Amino acid sequence: KAIYDSALSTFFINGATDNGGYLPVVSGLKARAVLVDMEEGVVGELFKSPLRNIYDNRFLITDVSGSGNNWAVGKYFYGTRYHDELKEVVRKSVELCDCLQCFFLIHSLGGGTGSGVGTHLLKILADEYPNVYRIVTAVFPSMDDDVITSPYNTVLGLNQLTELADCVLPVDNLALTGMIGRLKGSSTKPVPKGPSLIGNNTTKQQSSSNWPITATPIDSAGSGKAFDEMNNIVANMLLNLTSSSRFEGTMNVDINEISMNLVPFPRLHYLIAAQSPLTNISQTVAPRKVDQLFADAFTRDFQLISADPCRHTYLAAALLVRGSVTASDIRRNIDRLQQRLRFVQWNREGWKVGHCLVPPVGLPSSLLTLSNNTAIRERFLEILERFYKLYKRKAHLHHYTNVDGFDLGLFKASADSLEDLYQEYDQLEKQTELGTNPQLLRLQISS
Incomplete structure (x- = not known):
C-alpha cells in the first residue's frame, strides 16, 4: 500500500x-476540501463520479434553488443564511490541520454563488483567520459569456477580492480552450457554453459557484470531457504552485513567499499564471530543451488568462521549476528574459525562483510562472465596459435591489474600486514607458 x-x-x-x-x-x-454550492446538480454529479470517495460529505454545504446568477442573492441571502454553517465547517476542517499555511478558494465570478457566497466565505476567512494567507483562483467570464448579469457579478466580486485576498490567480475559459485546442492540433475549438469553466448547469436557476475543480458538467459527455480537460490545466497549476510545500528542492518556495515577493502594493495582487509544457488528462506536448520550457511560458498561448504579459510591464515575476533543471539553466534563461522583458524601474531584478526536485508525473520537468503584470488591466477595462453598458441603462438592477441588505451604492463603489485598480496598474505602465511620474488620468468608458 x-x-x-x-x-x-x-x-x-x-x-x-x-x-x-x-x-x-x-x-x-x-x-482537505470544503465544497459549497447553492444548488445540488454539480455536487451531485461529483458524488457519482470516480472521485466520490475522496470528498467528505461532512464538509459539504448545498441548497436547492441556486443563486439565480445574482451576486446579491449569493452574498446577502445565502451568505447570511449559511454564515454560521460556513464558519463551523471551515473550523472543523482547520482543526484537522497540523500546520495551516493557506486557504485556496476556487470559484467563478460570473454567476451568483461563486461571486456572492464565494466572497462572503472569503470575508469569513479574513475575519476568523487574519494571519492565514488567502489565495484565490477566480474564473473570469469570457466576452461571449451567456450570463446576462455576469458584468454586475464580476465587478461586485472583484471589489471583494481586491480588499480581502492576498493573491488572485485569474483564469478564463477562452485561454484554457485555446490550450486544449493546441494540444489536439487545433486552436479553433469553440468555448463550451456555461457560466464557468468548472461545470455547466442546465437547471432553471443556474448557479456558477461550482467549487470542486474536478466536477463533471451535467449537460453532455462531450462538453463534460472538455471541462475536465480545462479543469486539469488549472489543477496542474495549483499542484505546481504547491510543489515546494510537498517535496524537497534546492530552492523551495513557501506559499507565504509568493505574496511577499510578488505583491509590492496591497491592492495589486493579481498574478497571471502560465505553465509549460502544455498537458491535459491524456496528452502532453513536452519541449525538447529546457530553454524552450522558459520561452513557451512567456508567450501568450501559455497564459491561463487571455493576456500577453510580454507586451506590458512586470512588477515582479516568479519562476517555479520542477524536475531536472539546473541552477545554470535557470540563470541563463533569466538573463535572456531580462533582455526582452520590461520591469518597473525600481524592481529590475524582480525575480523569485523556486526549484522543486520532484517533477510532475510523466514529465522530466515543468515550469510555472506567476507574473504581477500590467497586462491584467486590459481585462479590467473589458469588464468595466460591459458593466457600464448595463448600468448606464439601469438594466436588471431591480433583481439586486430587491434583495434585503443590498445597497444600490455598491454598484458605483465597486466600479470605482475596479477603475482605481485599473489606474494604479496603468500609472505603473506609463511610468515605465516614459520614465516619468504622469498625472493620473480619469478612465473614459465607451458607452
Whole structure:
C-alpha cells in the first residue's frame, strides 16, 4: 500500500488509528476540501463520479434553488443564511490541520454563488483567520459569456477580492480552450457554453459557484470531457504552485513567499499564471530543451488568462521549476528574459525562483510562472465596459435591489474600486514607458 507521507498530507487526511493518530499507509483518504454550492446538480454529479470517495460529505454545504446568477442573492441571502454553517465547517476542517499555511478558494465570478457566497466565505476567512494567507483562483467570464448579469457579478466580486485576498490567480475559459485546442492540433475549438469553466448547469436557476475543480458538467459527455480537460490545466497549476510545500528542492518556495515577493502594493495582487509544457488528462506536448520550457511560458498561448504579459510591464515575476533543471539553466534563461522583458524601474531584478526536485508525473520537468503584470488591466477595462453598458441603462438592477441588505451604492463603489485598480496598474505602465511620474488620468468608458 502507498505510504501516507508529508507530501500526501498537504491535500489529504488519512484514516485515524485507535489513539487518534494517522495510519502510516493510505486508508480512507479524504481531501482537505470544503465544497459549497447553492444548488445540488454539480455536487451531485461529483458524488457519482470516480472521485466520490475522496470528498467528505461532512464538509459539504448545498441548497436547492441556486443563486439565480445574482451576486446579491449569493452574498446577502445565502451568505447570511449559511454564515454560521460556513464558519463551523471551515473550523472543523482547520482543526484537522497540523500546520495551516493557506486557504485556496476556487470559484467563478460570473454567476451568483461563486461571486456572492464565494466572497462572503472569503470575508469569513479574513475575519476568523487574519494571519492565514488567502489565495484565490477566480474564473473570469469570457466576452461571449451567456450570463446576462455576469458584468454586475464580476465587478461586485472583484471589489471583494481586491480588499480581502492576498493573491488572485485569474483564469478564463477562452485561454484554457485555446490550450486544449493546441494540444489536439487545433486552436479553433469553440468555448463550451456555461457560466464557468468548472461545470455547466442546465437547471432553471443556474448557479456558477461550482467549487470542486474536478466536477463533471451535467449537460453532455462531450462538453463534460472538455471541462475536465480545462479543469486539469488549472489543477496542474495549483499542484505546481504547491510543489515546494510537498517535496524537497534546492530552492523551495513557501506559499507565504509568493505574496511577499510578488505583491509590492496591497491592492495589486493579481498574478497571471502560465505553465509549460502544455498537458491535459491524456496528452502532453513536452519541449525538447529546457530553454524552450522558459520561452513557451512567456508567450501568450501559455497564459491561463487571455493576456500577453510580454507586451506590458512586470512588477515582479516568479519562476517555479520542477524536475531536472539546473541552477545554470535557470540563470541563463533569466538573463535572456531580462533582455526582452520590461520591469518597473525600481524592481529590475524582480525575480523569485523556486526549484522543486520532484517533477510532475510523466514529465522530466515543468515550469510555472506567476507574473504581477500590467497586462491584467486590459481585462479590467473589458469588464468595466460591459458593466457600464448595463448600468448606464439601469438594466436588471431591480433583481439586486430587491434583495434585503443590498445597497444600490455598491454598484458605483465597486466600479470605482475596479477603475482605481485599473489606474494604479496603468500609472505603473506609463511610468515605465516614459520614465516619468504622469498625472493620473480619469478612465473614459465607451458607452
